[in-house]
Amino acid sequence: MEFLPVLDVFPPSRQRRWTVLLRLLLLIPQAVVLWFLGIAAFVVVIVGWFGALVLGRLPDFAADYLSNFLGYQIRVYGYAALLVDRYPPFSFTAPDYPIRIELRPGALNRAAVLFRIILVIPAWIVQHVVRTGWGACAFFIWIIVLVLGRMPQPLIRATGAVLRFEYRIDAYVYLLTPAYPKRLLGDQQGRDFDPAAGAVSATRPLILTGAAQGLLVLFIVLGVLSYSGVVGDSVHHRNPSHSMSVSSSATRTRVRDSVTPTPSRPQFPAR
Secondary structure, eight states, X not given: OOOOXXXXXXXXXXXXXXXXXXXXXXXXXXXXXXXXXXXXXXHHHHHHHHHHHHHSBOOHHHHHHXXXXXXXXXXXXXXXXXXXXXXXXXXXXXXXXXXXXXXXXXXXXXXXXXXXXXXXXXXXXXXXXXHHHHHHHHHHHHHHHHHHXXXXXXXHHHHHHHHHHHHHHHHHHTTSOSSOOXXXXXXXXXXXXXXXXXOSBTTBSOOXXXXXXXXXXXXXXXXXXXXXXXXXXXXXXXXXXXXXXXXXXXXXXXXXXXXXXXXXXXXXXXX
Protein backbone atom coordinates (compact mmCIF):
# COMPACT_ATOMS: atom_id res chain seq x y z
CA MET A 1 0.00 0.00 0.00
CA GLU A 2 1.37 3.42 -0.98
CA PHE A 3 2.26 5.57 2.01
CA LEU A 4 0.50 8.93 2.04
CA PRO A 5 1.52 11.74 4.43
CA VAL A 6 -0.50 11.33 7.60
CA LEU A 7 -2.37 14.05 9.46
CA ASP A 8 -3.68 13.40 12.96
CA VAL A 9 -6.10 15.86 14.55
CA PHE A 10 -7.29 15.42 18.14
CA PRO A 11 -10.04 18.05 18.56
CA PRO A 12 -11.07 19.12 22.07
CA SER A 13 -14.53 18.43 23.41
CA ARG A 14 -14.89 22.13 24.23
CA GLN A 15 -13.23 25.33 23.03
CA ARG A 16 -12.81 28.52 24.99
CA ARG A 17 -15.13 31.06 23.43
CA TRP A 18 -12.79 33.99 24.01
CA THR A 19 -10.04 32.31 21.99
CA VAL A 20 -12.55 31.61 19.21
CA LEU A 21 -13.71 35.24 19.30
CA LEU A 22 -10.15 36.58 19.07
CA ARG A 23 -8.68 33.82 16.91
CA LEU A 24 -7.45 36.05 14.08
CA LEU A 25 -5.80 38.51 16.48
CA LEU A 26 -4.10 35.67 18.32
CA LEU A 27 -2.72 34.40 15.02
CA ILE A 28 -0.85 37.59 14.12
CA PRO A 29 2.44 36.59 15.83
CA GLN A 30 2.23 33.14 14.21
CA ALA A 31 1.70 34.70 10.77
CA VAL A 32 4.82 36.83 11.21
CA VAL A 33 6.93 33.83 12.26
CA LEU A 34 5.55 31.73 9.41
CA TRP A 35 6.43 34.43 6.91
CA PHE A 36 10.09 34.40 7.87
CA LEU A 37 10.23 30.62 8.12
CA GLY A 38 8.56 30.42 4.72
CA ILE A 39 11.30 32.53 3.13
CA ALA A 40 13.89 30.08 4.43
CA ALA A 41 11.74 27.14 3.29
CA PHE A 42 11.61 28.56 -0.24
CA VAL A 43 15.41 28.72 -0.40
CA VAL A 44 15.74 25.21 1.03
CA VAL A 45 13.23 23.84 -1.50
CA ILE A 46 15.21 25.31 -4.40
CA VAL A 47 18.50 23.88 -3.10
CA GLY A 48 16.80 20.59 -2.26
CA TRP A 49 15.31 20.37 -5.76
CA PHE A 50 18.78 20.44 -7.34
CA GLY A 51 20.01 17.96 -4.75
CA ALA A 52 17.09 15.60 -5.48
CA LEU A 53 17.82 15.71 -9.19
CA VAL A 54 21.38 14.57 -8.51
CA LEU A 55 20.84 12.19 -5.59
CA GLY A 56 17.37 10.85 -6.39
CA ARG A 57 16.24 11.93 -2.91
CA LEU A 58 15.98 15.08 -0.85
CA PRO A 59 19.23 15.91 0.99
CA ASP A 60 19.00 15.23 4.73
CA PHE A 61 19.32 18.87 5.81
CA ALA A 62 16.50 19.87 3.45
CA ALA A 63 14.27 16.98 4.52
CA ASP A 64 14.76 17.86 8.20
CA TYR A 65 14.04 21.56 7.82
CA LEU A 66 11.08 21.19 5.46
CA SER A 67 9.49 18.44 7.59
CA ASN A 68 9.75 20.65 10.67
CA PHE A 69 8.49 23.70 8.81
CA LEU A 70 5.52 21.80 7.37
CA GLY A 71 4.60 20.48 10.81
CA TYR A 72 4.74 24.01 12.25
CA GLN A 73 2.69 25.37 9.37
CA ILE A 74 -0.03 22.73 9.68
CA ARG A 75 -0.34 23.34 13.42
CA VAL A 76 -0.94 27.04 12.76
CA TYR A 77 -3.37 26.31 9.90
CA GLY A 78 -5.33 23.86 12.04
CA TYR A 79 -5.57 26.38 14.87
CA ALA A 80 -6.74 29.04 12.42
CA ALA A 81 -9.38 26.68 11.05
CA LEU A 82 -10.77 26.20 14.61
CA LEU A 83 -9.95 22.49 14.67
CA VAL A 84 -8.17 22.85 18.02
CA ASP A 85 -8.20 25.30 20.92
CA ARG A 86 -4.61 24.98 22.16
CA TYR A 87 -2.28 27.73 20.93
CA PRO A 88 0.51 26.45 18.66
CA PRO A 89 3.93 26.61 20.32
CA PHE A 90 6.70 28.65 18.69
CA SER A 91 8.73 25.50 18.18
CA PHE A 92 9.51 22.98 15.47
CA THR A 93 9.00 20.13 17.91
CA ALA A 94 5.56 19.73 19.50
CA PRO A 95 4.96 16.00 20.07
CA ASP A 96 2.05 16.64 22.46
CA TYR A 97 0.22 19.16 20.30
CA PRO A 98 -3.22 17.90 19.12
CA ILE A 99 -2.27 18.29 15.45
CA ARG A 100 0.54 15.98 14.27
CA ILE A 101 1.96 14.85 10.97
CA GLU A 102 3.90 11.82 9.80
CA LEU A 103 6.24 11.97 6.81
CA ARG A 104 8.62 9.43 5.32
CA PRO A 105 11.05 11.21 2.98
CA GLY A 106 12.80 8.74 0.71
CA ALA A 107 13.69 7.88 -2.85
CA LEU A 108 12.25 10.12 -5.57
CA ASN A 109 11.73 9.69 -9.29
CA ARG A 110 14.05 12.19 -10.96
CA ALA A 111 11.62 12.85 -13.82
CA ALA A 112 8.85 13.60 -11.33
CA VAL A 113 11.23 15.93 -9.47
CA LEU A 114 12.15 17.74 -12.69
CA PHE A 115 8.52 18.37 -13.65
CA ARG A 116 7.17 18.75 -10.10
CA ILE A 117 5.55 22.14 -10.58
CA ILE A 118 3.81 21.06 -13.78
CA LEU A 119 2.60 17.79 -12.27
CA VAL A 120 1.11 19.47 -9.20
CA ILE A 121 -0.99 22.01 -11.15
CA PRO A 122 -4.19 19.86 -11.25
CA ALA A 123 -3.99 19.30 -7.49
CA TRP A 124 -3.35 23.00 -6.94
CA ILE A 125 -6.48 23.88 -8.91
CA VAL A 126 -8.59 21.52 -6.79
CA GLN A 127 -6.98 22.88 -3.63
CA HIS A 128 -7.74 26.49 -4.50
CA VAL A 129 -11.33 25.66 -5.39
CA VAL A 130 -12.03 23.82 -2.13
CA ARG A 131 -10.18 26.40 -0.02
CA THR A 132 -12.20 29.18 -1.61
CA GLY A 133 -15.40 27.28 -0.83
CA TRP A 134 -14.26 26.79 2.76
CA GLY A 135 -13.51 30.50 2.94
CA ALA A 136 -17.03 31.32 1.79
CA CYS A 137 -18.31 29.37 4.80
CA ALA A 138 -15.63 30.48 7.27
CA PHE A 139 -17.69 33.21 8.91
CA PHE A 140 -20.60 30.82 9.53
CA ILE A 141 -18.21 28.14 10.86
CA TRP A 142 -16.78 30.73 13.26
CA ILE A 143 -20.28 31.67 14.46
CA ILE A 144 -21.18 28.00 15.02
CA VAL A 145 -18.05 27.31 17.07
CA LEU A 146 -18.47 30.57 19.00
CA VAL A 147 -22.08 29.78 19.92
CA LEU A 148 -21.63 26.07 20.67
CA GLY A 149 -18.20 26.30 22.25
CA ARG A 150 -17.08 23.40 20.06
CA MET A 151 -16.86 22.33 16.44
CA PRO A 152 -19.43 19.70 15.43
CA GLN A 153 -18.00 16.38 14.20
CA PRO A 154 -19.15 16.81 10.56
CA LEU A 155 -17.35 20.15 10.41
CA ILE A 156 -14.23 18.65 11.98
CA ARG A 157 -14.08 15.96 9.34
CA ALA A 158 -14.88 18.23 6.39
CA THR A 159 -12.37 20.87 7.52
CA GLY A 160 -9.86 18.14 8.29
CA ALA A 161 -10.23 16.86 4.72
CA VAL A 162 -9.43 20.33 3.35
CA LEU A 163 -6.43 20.72 5.66
CA ARG A 164 -5.09 17.22 4.94
CA PHE A 165 -5.30 17.69 1.18
CA GLU A 166 -3.40 20.97 1.41
CA TYR A 167 -0.80 19.34 3.66
CA ARG A 168 -0.30 16.51 1.15
CA ILE A 169 0.14 19.00 -1.69
CA ASP A 170 2.76 20.90 0.30
CA ALA A 171 4.57 17.67 1.17
CA TYR A 172 4.62 16.74 -2.53
CA VAL A 173 5.88 20.18 -3.62
CA TYR A 174 8.53 20.14 -0.88
CA LEU A 175 9.74 16.75 -2.20
CA LEU A 176 8.99 15.12 1.15
CA THR A 177 6.96 12.36 -0.50
CA PRO A 178 6.78 10.70 -3.91
CA ALA A 179 3.02 10.17 -3.45
CA TYR A 180 0.78 12.42 -5.51
CA PRO A 181 -1.82 14.30 -3.38
CA LYS A 182 -5.08 12.38 -3.18
CA ARG A 183 -8.01 11.28 -0.98
CA LEU A 184 -9.69 14.69 -0.68
CA LEU A 185 -13.02 12.88 -0.41
CA GLY A 186 -11.81 10.74 2.48
CA ASP A 187 -10.48 7.24 3.07
CA GLN A 188 -12.09 3.96 2.09
CA GLN A 189 -12.11 0.79 4.15
CA GLY A 190 -9.73 -1.83 2.79
CA ARG A 191 -8.06 0.55 0.35
CA ASP A 192 -6.69 3.05 2.88
CA PHE A 193 -7.05 1.48 6.31
CA ASP A 194 -7.72 -1.72 8.19
CA PRO A 195 -10.97 -1.40 10.18
CA ALA A 196 -9.65 -3.87 12.75
CA ALA A 197 -6.92 -1.39 13.72
CA GLY A 198 -9.46 1.17 14.93
CA ALA A 199 -9.32 4.95 14.72
CA VAL A 200 -6.11 6.73 15.68
CA SER A 201 -7.54 10.25 15.51
CA ALA A 202 -10.41 12.26 14.05
CA THR A 203 -8.61 12.28 10.70
CA ARG A 204 -7.05 8.79 10.67
CA PRO A 205 -8.90 7.21 9.10
CA LEU A 206 -10.78 10.14 7.60
CA ILE A 207 -14.25 8.80 6.85
CA LEU A 208 -16.68 11.26 5.31
CA THR A 209 -20.31 10.23 5.51
CA GLY A 210 -23.60 12.05 5.70
CA ALA A 211 -23.25 15.66 6.83
CA ALA A 212 -19.44 15.73 6.53
CA GLN A 213 -19.60 14.58 2.93
CA GLY A 214 -22.32 17.12 2.22
CA LEU A 215 -20.21 19.92 3.71
CA LEU A 216 -17.21 19.02 1.60
CA VAL A 217 -19.37 18.96 -1.51
CA LEU A 218 -20.72 22.37 -0.47
CA PHE A 219 -17.15 23.72 -0.21
CA ILE A 220 -16.38 22.45 -3.69
CA VAL A 221 -19.58 23.85 -5.22
CA LEU A 222 -19.11 27.25 -3.57
CA GLY A 223 -15.49 27.32 -4.72
CA VAL A 224 -16.46 26.59 -8.31
CA LEU A 225 -19.25 29.19 -8.21
CA SER A 226 -16.91 31.75 -6.68
CA TYR A 227 -14.34 31.28 -9.41
CA SER A 228 -17.07 31.56 -12.02
CA GLY A 229 -18.16 34.86 -10.49
CA VAL A 230 -21.58 33.71 -9.32
CA VAL A 231 -20.92 34.15 -5.60
CA GLY A 232 -17.74 36.21 -5.83
CA ASP A 233 -19.54 39.46 -4.99
CA SER A 234 -21.23 38.06 -1.88
CA VAL A 235 -17.96 36.66 -0.56
CA HIS A 236 -16.16 39.97 -1.14
CA HIS A 237 -18.84 42.14 0.42
CA ARG A 238 -18.19 40.41 3.76
CA ASN A 239 -14.71 41.99 3.65
CA PRO A 240 -14.82 45.71 4.54
CA SER A 241 -11.84 46.40 2.30
CA HIS A 242 -14.01 45.63 -0.72
CA SER A 243 -16.94 47.89 0.22
CA MET A 244 -17.49 51.21 -1.52
CA SER A 245 -20.00 54.00 -1.36
CA VAL A 246 -21.67 54.88 -4.65
CA SER A 247 -24.08 57.75 -4.95
CA SER A 248 -26.25 56.72 -7.86
CA SER A 249 -27.61 53.62 -9.51
CA ALA A 250 -25.85 54.43 -12.78
CA THR A 251 -22.49 54.75 -11.05
CA ARG A 252 -23.00 51.43 -9.27
CA THR A 253 -23.68 49.77 -12.60
CA ARG A 254 -20.53 51.18 -14.20
CA VAL A 255 -18.38 50.10 -11.24
CA ARG A 256 -19.85 46.61 -11.23
CA ASP A 257 -19.27 46.21 -14.97
CA SER A 258 -15.70 47.45 -14.81
CA VAL A 259 -14.45 45.57 -11.76
CA THR A 260 -13.81 41.85 -11.82
CA PRO A 261 -14.02 40.47 -8.26
CA THR A 262 -11.13 38.39 -6.98
CA PRO A 263 -12.10 35.05 -5.42
CA SER A 264 -12.04 35.08 -1.64
CA ARG A 265 -9.47 32.89 0.11
CA PRO A 266 -10.17 30.78 3.19
CA GLN A 267 -9.07 32.08 6.58
CA PHE A 268 -5.88 30.09 6.78
CA PRO A 269 -2.88 32.28 7.60
CA ALA A 270 -0.86 33.57 4.69
CA ARG A 271 2.49 31.89 4.15
